[in-house]
Amino acid sequence: METLTIAGKTLALDADGNLANRNDWNEEIARELAAQEGIPELTPQHWAVINFMRSVFEKEGDAPSIRRLTKESGVDTKTLYQLFPKGPAKRAARIAGLPKPKGCI
Amino acid sequence: MRNILILGGGTAGTIMANKLAAALDDKEWRITIVDGTEEHYYQPGFLFVPFGIYRMRDLVKPRRQYLPGNVRFIPSGIDIIDPGTKTVKLTNGTPLKYDYLIIATGANIHPEQTEGLLDEEWGRSKFDFYTPQGAERLSQFLKGWQGGRLVLSITEMPIKCPVAPLEFLFLADEYFTRRGMRDKVELHLITPLSGAFTKPTSSRVLGEFLERKGIRVTPDFDLGRVDSKEKKIVAWDDTEVNYDVLVSIPTNMGDAAIARSGLGNDLNFVATHRETLMAEGLEDVFVIGDATNLPTSKAGSVAHFESEILFQNFLEHIDGRPPIAHFDGHSNCFIESGFDKGMLIDFNYDTEPLPGEFPLPGVGPFTLLGESRVNHYGKLMFRWVYWNLLLRGMELPIEAEMSMAGKRV
Numbered sequence: 001m002e003t004l005t006i007a008g009k010t011l012a013l014d015a016d017g018n019l020a021n022r023n024d025w026n027e028e029i030a031r032e033l034a035a036q037e038g039i040p041e042l043t044p045q046h047w048a049v050i051n052f053m054r055s056v057f058e059k060e061g062d063a064p065s066i067r068r069l070t071k072e073s074g075v076d077t078k079t080l081y082q083l084f085p086k087g088p089a090k091r092a093a094r095i096a097g098l099p100k101p102k103g104c105i
Numbered sequence: 106m107r108n109i110l111i112l113g114g115g116t117a118g119t120i121m122a123n124k125l126a127a128a129l130d131d132k133e134w135r136i137t138i139v140d141g142t143e144e145h146y147y148q149p150g151f152l153f154v155p156f157g158i159y160r161m162r163d164l165v166k167p168r169r170q171y172l173p174g175n176v177r178f179i180p181s182g183i184d185i186i187d188p189g190t191k192t193v194k195l196t197n198g199t200p201l202k203y204d205y206l207i208i209a210t211g212a213n214i215h216p217e218q219t220e221g222l223l224d225e226e227w228g229r230s231k232f233d234f235y236t237p238q239g240a241e242r243l244s245q246f247l248k249g250w251q252g253g254r255l256v257l258s259i260t261e262m263p264i265k266c267p268v269a270p271l272e273f274l275f276l277a278d279e280y281f282t283r284r285g286m287r288d289k290v291e292l293h294l295i296t297p298l299s300g301a302f303t304k305p306t307s308s309r310v311l312g313e314f315l316e317r318k319g320i321r322v323t324p325d326f327d328l329g330r331v332d333s334k335e336k337k338i339v340a341w342d343d344t345e346v347n348y349d350v351l352v353s354i355p356t357n358m359g360d361a362a363i364a365r366s367g368l369g370n371d372l373n374f375v376a377t378h379r380e381t382l383m384a385e386g387l388e389d390v391f392v393i394g395d396a397t398n399l400p401t402s403k404a405g406s407v408a409h410f411e412s413e414i415l416f417q418n419f420l421e422h423i424d425g426r427p428p429i430a431h432f433d434g435h436s437n438c439f440i441e442s443g444f445d446k447g448m449l450i451d452f453n454y455d456t457e458p459l460p461g462e463f464p465l466p467g468v469g470p471f472t473l474l475g476e477s478r479v480n481h482y483g484k485l486m487f488r489w490v491y492w493n494l495l496l497r498g499m500e501l502p503i504e505a506e507m508s509m510a511g512k513r514v
Contacts, residue, residue, distance in 0.1 A: 015305075066327065067261070068371040077329070081341040087297075087325060 006032045016100040018093065022057075025097025033095045038085070042095075046083055049073055050096045063093040063101040106135050107423075110193060110203035112183055113360075114140035114168045116148075116496065117394030117408035118209035123498035124416045126173040136175070139195065141182040143168055146237060147491055149405060152269050152441070154240035155247055156280045161237050164488075171496045183210070183362035188387045205389045205423065207415070208368075208375055210360035212265055212395035212403055218356040219260055220330035230336065231351040234273065235265065243352065247280070252289030253349030258338055259296045260328045262303075263372075264357045265395055265403045268450070270294065271301065271311055272441040273352065278318045279443035292320040295338065295346055297327050304457035307450060310474050314442065357403070359396050374398035379454070380431040382415045389422070391415050401434040401454060409495055410435045413505040435507040439484035447480030449473055453507040462511040466502050473512065 002013040006029050012020035019025055030050060034042050042050070052073040056064045066089045070077045080088040089101050109125060111118045122138050129136070150164040169178050182196035186206070193201045214235045216223040222231065232246065233239035255277065257270055264270075274292050281287040294301070294315065300308035301315055301322055315322055329341040337347045359373030368375050368384075376385035377397040384390035393415050394408035401407055411432055418428035434454030441447050449471045450458035460474040471480050494501060 065261075065371060071371060077341055081327070081329075085342055087327060 014099060016094075018099050019097045022097045022099075029097065030095050033097075037091050037095060039083075039095075043083075045075060045079070046095075049075055049080065049083060049088070049092050053092055053096045053098060057096075057098050063089065063096070063098045065089055065101060107133060107204045108202060109134060109136045109205045109207070110201055111136065111138040111207045111209060112186070112193065112362075113209035113211055113394070113396065114138050114145065114172070114178065115209060115211050115394065115408075116405045116491075117211075117396075117412060118207070119145065119168070119171050119496045120409065120412040120498050121207055121209065121393065121415065122172055122176045123496065124412060125419070126176050127498065128416070128420065131175045135177065137177045137179060137201065138172060139179045139181055139183060139193070139201070140168060141180070141196075143180050145171060145496075147488055149266070149491070150488060151234055151237070151240045152266075152272055152276070155232075155234050155243040155273070156276050157244060157248075158276075161241050165237075166492065171492070183360065184365065186362060186366040186368060188368075188384075188390060191389070203389075205419070206391070207419075208363075208384065208390065208392045208396050209394050209408075210363060210396045212357045212359055212374075214355040215358050216353065216355040218358070219328060221333060222260075222331045222353060222355060224333055226333040230349070231331070231333065231353060233353055233355060234269075235354065246350070250350065252281075252286050254291040254293060254347065255350050255352065256293045256295060256338065256346060256348035257352045257354070258326075258328060258346075259294075259298075259354045260356050261297055263403055264354050266438070267303065267402055267404075268438050268440045270296075270354055271315070274315065274320050275318065275443040276441055278320065287319075292318075293346070293348075294320060294322045295326045295328070296322070296324055299324050302458075304452070306460070307452075307458040307474060310460070311440075318443070357395075363396070370398055379434070381418055381428040382411055382432055383418070383422075383428065391419060399432075399434065402436040402438065404436055404438055405491070405495075406437040407435070409501070410437075410505040412498070430505075433506055435505060437503065439480060439487065441481065441484055442476050445481050446476045446478055447482075447484050448476055449480050449483070451507065451512070456507060456509070456512075459512040459514060461513040464511050470511065 004011045011024045014020045053063050084091040144165050145168045147164040150159045153159040184194040184196045186193050191203050228242045232243040234243055281290045301312040302308040327341045330339050337345045339345050359369050363369035363373040375392045377392040379399050382391050384392050393411045395403040414430040414432040417430040421429055437451045439447050452458040462470040463473050464470050
């Protein structure tokens with residue numbers, strides 16, 4: 001299994017490179033994951049999206065789609081792509097310590 | 106009398122009507138099926154229409170012809186489903202009471218969901234092949250096309266028959282080759298997925314196939330809008346791709362009645378228990394086929410496998426027993442790869458499509474995740490199987506539960 005070392009902690013990753021165990025997650029790890037995704041700083045708007053994703057996952061067992069993020073997180077699609085370039089649903093899920101949204105096959 | 110109401114007379118609804126009518130005593134049970142149209146289309150055939158292989162009139166039959174005589178068919182749209190009072194109100198105003206409800210309302214394309222997609226160029230330089238009219242218009246267009254860049258754009262997942270876009274490109278490669286103009290045509294797949302397909306092994310194999318046929322792939326492209334004037338598609342991150350002709354797979358959504366009834370997710374798909382196929386949080390309601398929110402393909406094969414699970418669980422449920430059958434997400438899809446060859450993929454919730462051989466008594470083996478002629482004939486033969494065996498709820502020599510036999514891990 002792939003691992004990732006952040007702040008002295010070794011964390012297990014799943015096949016998509018997301019955290020295998022979402023209890024490993026904390027805000028410091030989120031900042032580190034964001035840096036890996038090319039996001040140097042997490043703004044309050046980033047956190048609003050991350051926290052929304054975590055709360056949906058907590059309730060429903062899957063991260064929300066972009067469509068749903070736009071509708072319910074209060075951040076429009078264009079802004080979502082500015083916050084999380086190249087795919088907000090996938091990127092924000094990784095930073096939020098969640099598995100890649102199922103959404104498809 | 107106890108009432109079973111089936112919403113939707115497509116693949117899933119028709120199979121369920123046939124299975125239940127054969128198993129239940131019609132002195133005690135009344136089965137009603139509702140659908141907004143009288144025509145049943147063989148949807149897997151739509152793919153072949155743009156290339157003149159099938160004509161649309163070869164793919165359509167009256168719904169009633171495939172329903173048993175003791176099943177009542179009501180041609181009407183659905184207004185509201187009210188699980189609280191166990192009533193479905195039809196768009197013709199009639200309220201229908203049910204004791205047990207099966208939701209099989211399917212999925213359809215929604216080009217209006219994407220900015221700039223549905224305008225006066227729709228049907229002229231921008232097409233779909235997921236509707237009878239769209240596939241026919243594209244067929245007319247391609248006959249007279251002189252060449253250029255054909256861009257196939259998948260808007261967002263999930264879509265019905267997720268392999269159809271790849272098949273379309275394989276068949277286009279063959280079509281333009283046979284017309285002696287392949288060198289004048291660029292074929293380009295634009296997808297929101299990270300590769301040609303959803304899972305690693307099949308994505309790699311199918312990606313290599315596309316490459317060998319000279320078909321370009323742009324992954325991770327989330328379509329934001331279409332600019333018909335400049336003939337380009339624009340992603341949310343402002344990446345642009347120009348086209349001469351756009352073949353669009355628009356957003357797929359469940360029936361509007363699901364949204365009106367507050368029973369769906371953001372794409373109007375109904376929350377469904379992944380193993381029992383009962384609607385989450387509703388009493389005496391089952392969901393089947395493209396209408397579910399399940400993480401498996403929206404495809405006829407899935408509807409067929411689900412029908413066997415739902416049938417068993419339904420018979421237990423009406424006698425007050427818990428469900429006994431568990432759906433594993435089994436999906437089985439032929440992939441036309443052009444020049445009279447095809448591939449086959451077979452997978453479920455947990456097992457990705459793998460290479461190998463797929464044993465089928467009397468006909469097979471078919472080749473899994475690799476090309477062969479027998480796969481192509483399997484796909485063509487399937488139209489007959491669909492009308493004569495599958496819809497009628499007959500046993501097919503393929504199990505609802507996926508088997509690892511023949512698969513190379």
